[in-house]
Amino acid sequence: MQFDAIVSILENVPHMPPERGKLIYEFVRARQPKRILELGFAHGTSTCYMAAALEENGGGRITTIDSRVAKQRVPDIHSLLDKSGLASFVETVYAERSYTWELLKLLEDATKEGKTEPLFDFVFIDGGHTWDSDGFSFLLADRLLKPGGWVLFDDVIWTPSVCAGEPWVDAMPAEERDVAHVEKIFNLLVVPHPDYDSFEFDGTWAWARKKPDAAVASGDRSDIVSAIYSRTNAARRSFLIRRYVKRLLKIGG
Numbered sequence: 050m051q052f053d054a055i056v057s058i059l060e061n062v063p064h065m066p067p068e069r070g071k072l073i074y075e076f077v078r079a080r081q082p083k084r085i086l087e088l089g090f091a092h093g094t095s096t097c098y099m100a101a102a103l104e105e106n107g108g109g110r111i112t113t114i115d116s117r118v119a120k121q122r123v124p125d126i127h128s129l130l131d132k133s134g135l136a137s138f139v140e141t142v143y144a145e146r147s148y149t150w151e152l153l154k155l156l157e158d159a160t161k162e163g164k165t166e167p168l169f170d171f172v173f174i175d176g177g178h179t180w181d182s183d184g185f186s187f188l189l190a191d192r193l194l195k196p197g198g199w200v201l202f203d204d205v206i207w208t209p210s211v212c213a214g215e216p217w218v219d220a221m222p223a224e225e226r227d228v229a230h231v232e233k234i235f236n237l238l239v240v241p242h243p244d245y246d247s248f249e250f251d252g253t254w255a256w257a258r259k260k261p262d263a264a265v266a267s268g269d270r271s272d273i274v275s276a277i278y279s280r281t282n283a284a285r286r287s288f289l290i291r292r293y294v295k296r297l298l299k300i301g302g
């Protein structure tokens with residue numbers, strides 16, 4: 050779908066304004082990612098811009114994750130995808146608590162015999178914007194990002210104090226409220242990461258590329274995996290036996 054067509058559907062929907070929509074649309078057109086991971090879709094505006102570009106590319110798929118409260122958004126992502134006819138490019142995942150847990154599932158599916166096969170060519174992180182959730186999300190997403198793939202962070206200089214009055218912000222220590230968490234993530238986790246290069250920051254968004262020669266293969270770890278598996282099983286069995294004996298002694302005494 051051409052940019053003018055998708056922008057006419059999305060221009061008044063938060064949270065991605067058309068000028069940013071154009072940037073992400075053009076990025077997807079230029080880099081031709083086949084598989085995209087998005088963390089935080091809200092109404093699905095950014096998702097639709099990317100899906101429109103994938104259609105124009107001739108194919109691709111977005112896995113996008115938000116918490117289940119996103120179902121209550123008006124408009125919701127499904128109505129926007131239906132209106133734009135782009136639903137077939139998107140898999141929507143509703144996390145019960147956090148996308149970090151959904152990333153565990155993706156990582157588990159992608160890991161066989163101790164080796165993770167990366168899935169994605171592009172990861173867009175635009176969710177909680179906090180050190181805990183998005184710092185950890187970057188480390189998880191890195192395991193799922195193919196060499197040569199890109200990661201993009203939104204709201205780099207946003208600080209939680211912008212939302213003062215919200216209970217989760219007021220519960221934070223002051224030193225965490227006034228800090229741009231995504232900037233810390235980018236400067237401390239992404240830039241020093243030996244597998245990343247091509248850093249860009251435009252005042253709102255920060256990009257980095259995973260080097261095309263970044264190591265993926267961790268070799269055959271099947272012997273380590275089966276040793277850990279049999280030890281954890283043995284530990285679990287002995288824990289259950291001890292608990293059972295304790296209960297019996299309690300009943301007896």
Ligand SMILES: C[S@@+](CC[C@H](N)C(=O)[O-])C[C@H]1O[C@@H](n2cnc3c(N)ncnc32)[C@H](O)[C@@H]1O
Nearest residue numbers: 064065089091094095115116147148175176177
């Ligand atoms: C800024 S909005 C996303 C905007 C969207 N990317 C766009 O540009 O149209 C952030 C979203 O992240 C979601 N979110 C924040 N933390 C999350 C978490 N830990 N797990 C799942 N979703 C989360 C929120 O529910 C919210 O809908």
